[in-house]
Amino acid sequence: MTTAHxxxxxVFLRARNGLAHKHAGSLHAADAExxxxxxxxxxxxxxxxxxxxxxxSAAIIASEPAEAGMLFEPTASKIYRHPTFYEVPDEVGxx
Numbered sequence: 001m002t003t004a005h006x007x008x009x010x011v012f013l014r015a016r017n018g019l020a021h022k023h024a025g026s027l028h029a030a031d032a033e034x035x036x037x038x039x040x041x042x043x044x045x046x047x048x049x050x051x052x053x054x055x056x057s058a059a060i061i062a063s064e065p066a067e068a069g070m071l072f073e074p075t076a077s078k079i080y081r082h083p084t085f086y087e088v089p090d091e092v093g094x095x
Contacts, residue, residue, distance in 0.1 A: 007028065007029065009028070009029055009032075009056055009057060010023065010026055010057050013039075013044065013048070013049040014050055014051040014052075015049060016050060017050055025042070029054075032054060040052060
């Protein structure tokens with residue numbers, strides 16, 4: 001298999017339980033198991049993770065930055081979702 005035909009995988013790591021997975025980088029691997037092993041070897045050399053996700057890059061669908069206005073505009077018309085209508089009591093402190 002040449003490098004051009006080896007799928008690209010996106011790697012996500014979770015540093016500690018209770019935290020979200022964060023994108024760590026990308027790598028090429030022939031299959032999911034190899035991608036998981038390679039991600040472990042490359043991105044967790046110092047034991048800085050409790051969970052690894054590998055996702056084929058081809059499976060990720062992303063929005064276009066040029067379409068951001070059209071995609072996110074509907075949220076502007078739903079002002080009730082913004083926290084400006086709520087008063088936080090002084091007893092609550094920092095939120």
